[in-house]
Amino acid sequence: MDDLLAALDALAGEDLAPLFGPVLLDRLGPLLVAQNRLAAEVARTVRECEVSGAAEVDGLTSMGSWLRGHGHLSTAEAARVVRAGRALQHLPALAAFAAGAVTGEQAALIGRVAEPDQLARAAAQNVDLAAVDELLTDVAVTRPHADTAQAVQHYLDRLDADGPEPDPTEGRRLVMAKHADGSITGRFDLDAVGGERLQAALEAVVQAGRCAGDERTRAQRLADALVQLADNALASGGLPILRGHKPQVIVTIGIEDLADPATGRGAAQMGFGATISAARARWIACDGNITRIVIGPDGVPLDVGRSVRLVPPHLRRAAEVRDGGCVFAGCGAPTWWCDVHHLIAWIDGGETSLANSALLRERHHTKVHHGFRVERQPDGRWRTWRPDGTEIRTGPGRTGPPLVTAA
Structure with a gap:
């Protein structure tokens, strides 16, 4: 040895x-x-x-x-x-x-x-x-x-x-492990029919979500599709009641961190125990409910205010009619995959109005919170810019270097 x-x-x-x-x-x-x-x-x-x-x-x-x-x-x-x-x-x-x-x-x-x-x-x-x-x-x-x-x-x-034909449910397994940063890894085992159902659902989302300039690997596209399926199920309102409430993504963050434009790593706590940054919490708040909770000096809640829908149903419907889907260049994901994004953040004084709203699918919503920018032109067209100020352009003849546009 x-x-x-x-x-x-x-x-x-x-x-x-x-x-x-x-x-x-x-x-x-x-x-x-x-x-x-x-x-x-x-x-x-x-x-x-x-x-x-x-x-x-x-x-x-x-x-x-x-x-x-x-x-x-x-x-x-x-x-x-x-x-x-x-x-x-x-x-x-x-x-x-x-x-x-x-x-x-x-x-x-x-x-x-x-x-x-x-x-x-x-x-x-x-x-x-x-x-x-x-x-x-x-x-x-x-x-x-x-x-x-x-x-x-x-x-x-x-x-x-x-x-005898085995019970397909007996061999099904799903194991998830949560890491210190709140991310999740896991593995699953499905029978042939269950696996076919999952593959069919994921592939439908993967193919519908393909857009110009998509450089994600196959594994990344499948992972995004899985998250999108979860988003669709949560948004449908048809899932079973969880802990007395409809299943929802919960984020708790202090008002100072919410208002501070800094990244604020580890500032927010999610419902299943994961810790995320204040920047990520602000992104989630774009299309969520805000519930005010006043905490006393001993850390005990003193007052819980009523939930305020940042984007009321009638405004979301108007955005859906106007945009027709994700407005990020080359995407076009359907409206039911999209969040309503505040072009000027609500915490920074941006109004909850149709003029200040844009429909973005989850992946592109993340992009605009990490340096990308979307803007609606007077003629109604949407344009998208990268963090370096170059515009994302699509269509025939758009394969060369992107044009530099003033930010």
């Missing part, structure tokens, strides 16, 4: 900057093989730990929990390593894993055929498990990861062809 660590130290000490493409790829190939071999050794060791009950030394009952707590692996990754280790016991052809020709992910996929219930089905049907092992390992060695997953699933489906 000391020699292995010393070798890794030597590799880490090499300067890669002078190297170019072919040489780097020649270096990468053996590293991937070594990574697979290390993954195989980890899985083999985890399996022996599992058999011997080694996790109990640290007061734990399973190697999955040990890998999560001591190895800092995610729940899914810990389960994958445990499954790969178990597979090595029943699938000798997976020695290709130890040789570095199969990845840890592929080994865990193939390991599904060695789970106790699958082994029992195979034995009852006189399946030649050795042949299945060799076939799946050959696919893993010679084909992309997706082909391995498809081959394993095909085998499992054939193995249980006459079994």
